[in-house]
Amino acid sequence: MIRFEDVSVTYDGAVEPTVQGVDFEVPEGELVLLVGPSGVGKSTVLGAVSGLVPHFTGGTLRGRVTVAGRDTRTHKPRELADVVGTVGQDPLSHFVTDTVEDELAYGMESLGLAPAVMRRRVEETLDLLGLADLRDRPIATLSGGQQQRVAIGSVLTPHPRVLVLDEPTSALDPAAAEEVLAVLQRLVHDLGTTVLMAEHRLERVIQYADQVALLPSPGAAPTLGTPSEIMAVSPVYPPVVDLGRLADWSPLPLTVRDARRRAGALRERLTELVPKPRTPEPRTPQPRTPEPRTLQPRTLLPRTPRPTARRATVPQATAPASIEALAVRHGRVEALRRVDLTTAPGEIIALMGRNGAGKSTLLGTLVGLVAPAAGSVLVGGAVPHRTAPRDLVRRVGLVPQEPRDLLYADTVAAECAAADEDAAAEPGTCRALVSELLPDIGDDAHPRDLSEGQRLALALAVVLTARPPLLLLDEPTRGLDYAAKARLVTVLRGLAAEGHAIVLATHDVELAAELAHRVVVLADGEIVADGPTAEVVVASPSFAPQVTKVLAPQPWLTVTQVREALA
Amino acid sequence: MTRAPKAHRSNALPPGAWWIWALGLGTAASRTTNPLLLALLIAVAGYVVAARRTDAPWARSYTAFVKLGIAVLGIRLAFAVFLGSPIPGTHLLVTLPELPLPHWAQGIRVGGRVTAEGLLFALYDGLKLATLLICVGAANALANPARLLKSLPGALYEAGVAVVVALTFAPNLIADVQRLRAARRLRGRPDRGLRGLLHVGLPVLEGALERSVALAAAMDARGYGRTAEVAPAVRRTTTVLTLGGLLGVCAGTYGVLTAEGGTYGLPVLLAGVAAALGGLWLGGRRSVRTRYRPDVWGVRAWLVTGSGVAVAAGLIVSAAYDAASLSPGVVPLTAPALPLWPAAAILLGLLPAFVAPTPHSREPSTPKDPS
Structure with missing residues (x-):
């Protein structure tokens, strides 16, 4: 159906080809997953299928790409529109009209x-994607998951034989992601649609793939194989595969179900052992209050104290953040209601909940971008929306969902100099932080040319220049590969150990399990769960990390824990 | 009579119907200066808008037009006060100090006598303009502009899409500016004031450019601009008709407007228009597009259109028979009377409030969460 014949793509101005030696075939009716670290050219390969590379992006494509027998060399994207449907990373830049049905x-x-x-097809697609209630809604008012479904629906209606998707689930909460993937599987099974998809969050998608094409490193030729073959050699793999590799299971399990079947022996070996806390427990400012450590082994401490017990130990004025009975309204919509949250120095809190639950709004109130309608917000004793920005950066820092919003300058060096000035820090503070976070960022690089991970590191360094005791991150792992994510985890752990309180809004359950002391789940603007990570995450089927699901009822959260316990 | 049904896509009134209705009201307003009739027209338009307006963003433009109307009225009155009025009046209200002007500026007056008659005349005149604006505002609020563009002929469709994209672009640009100004706050810089706005200018433009490139790619990949093969003869005929038609329109207009062209002007103009329309129709054959659920011009659409036309016709006829009651004199000062028949004709304009489908109950829109 899709055939790559010795394809290489060189963009204008680049010395080396971005991808080369691409030579494989995607058979009709299969779901093929394109995996690999960031920056290996996955988007380029996807773009070559729809003809956007090179017709739209420029550059030189050598070799031949044919889709349903049509050569992309002679067919422009618009002439392939009836056989290929393409959905890019950002659904918003995909929409042409203003309402769902149009x-x-x-x-x-x-x-x-x-x-x-x-x-007829519009009606079918509305049902297939569960969009019937939204048919007359303006697209701008939909949530991220709904927009992603509309984007997929909009390319499904012409019944293309090939569907090309670039990270369809990375912006979605776990439940919305499952919804989208279920739809894709239905298309493959029932309609025989061929799907080629790139995705970083392998734990979500690997089980649906018929074959996996691995781009191991920039410029390297891709290898195609069954998911378990590829996962055995891939530099990127989901936790369940990591666990399988650790336990020497063969063939490697790809789903939680496979892994559970083989996990009997492992579970037995682990019964006597107890998980170590992954992130050192935060220091409470008043150690004289005797308080049981909440993250000590669950097996020894079945009843954990209410989180309020810890809150009480941190006086409001000195807590990095304290929120009481907060309500926020956007026009007539109540975005947040009766929210209480207090952070302690050195504590990492993961804020979870579906798209539109109010996570970003909560972070916005902490930096004074959103004024509360009722209740109180104090950040280091100051009211954020009444504090001058210059003063506020020393109390709280936010890395927004799109780190690029924070960056204005042309070069990394200029950006760092500006950050030093903004924060009234010693010249060189920011640059030192950048080098610490990511040693290989050059001074002259343009922030726009950095990879997602590098950009995040730069934005993080800019925010940290002012040394805020409270650090907020909005969806930090979007677009990051596993290596970049692991680096981020190390960095954040180090910051927490230095006493920074960290709040991260995330859909990434694996990240929350790895990093957070405490998980707060928001739904419809209210806090519905607030407690130690192990408790909250284990209790929820959609927020449980893979390792927890495999080793339940034992309280393991991450592969690292298991590895350390077995060592 | 049964009550009007709930609005959904199939029974939505074509935007054209609303525009004809509103223009009918506007035509009626242009025929009278009777403040009672004008007030009645404003009330009719306002009632229909209140009864049939949706929650859509464009529906909020009505308030803007009302404000604009009030501003126009105010400006008209201010001019009458400060620049005087040609209306001779005997009821002196106040005498402003008059600015002595040189001889060559004869006929212009600044300051001076302000009479009740002059003020009243200005009020009537301003009210007429304000009513016209409010009628246009009503059409804007009731008809979806994107759907109006969808009714363009096939050959102009792509231009229409460009306009729709441009229309959605402005709100995105504003959202970008707000986001980036918020980001300035995160950097510890003031997020208000002009400097803040200037600083985000470049990133906003960059973002807008990137978004338009991405959108263009997406549109191309979805088949925008696919054309059907047409015979070379048809293509040539299209060009000849379109160009010839445009030339004809130009020449004809010139003929109509000059004194000598009285004989050939109108026929050439008509022929030009016909040729241009033919060119458009033929050009539409190159486009392979089809229309999804085009608006249906049903009974309700006819009733709405008809009510607008009836209002206009009623006032035009009344103006011919009874000009005095439609334009009440200001010299001598008299209280305007409400002429019965024209008022009854204007009330016909209320018909849409009963026959047009009712919009959905206003439900709160979900918050836009960027996550």
């Missing part, structure tokens, strides 16, 4: 399908 019909209108056919 968007679903747009592609078919361009192809000139008969009105009766269009009507």
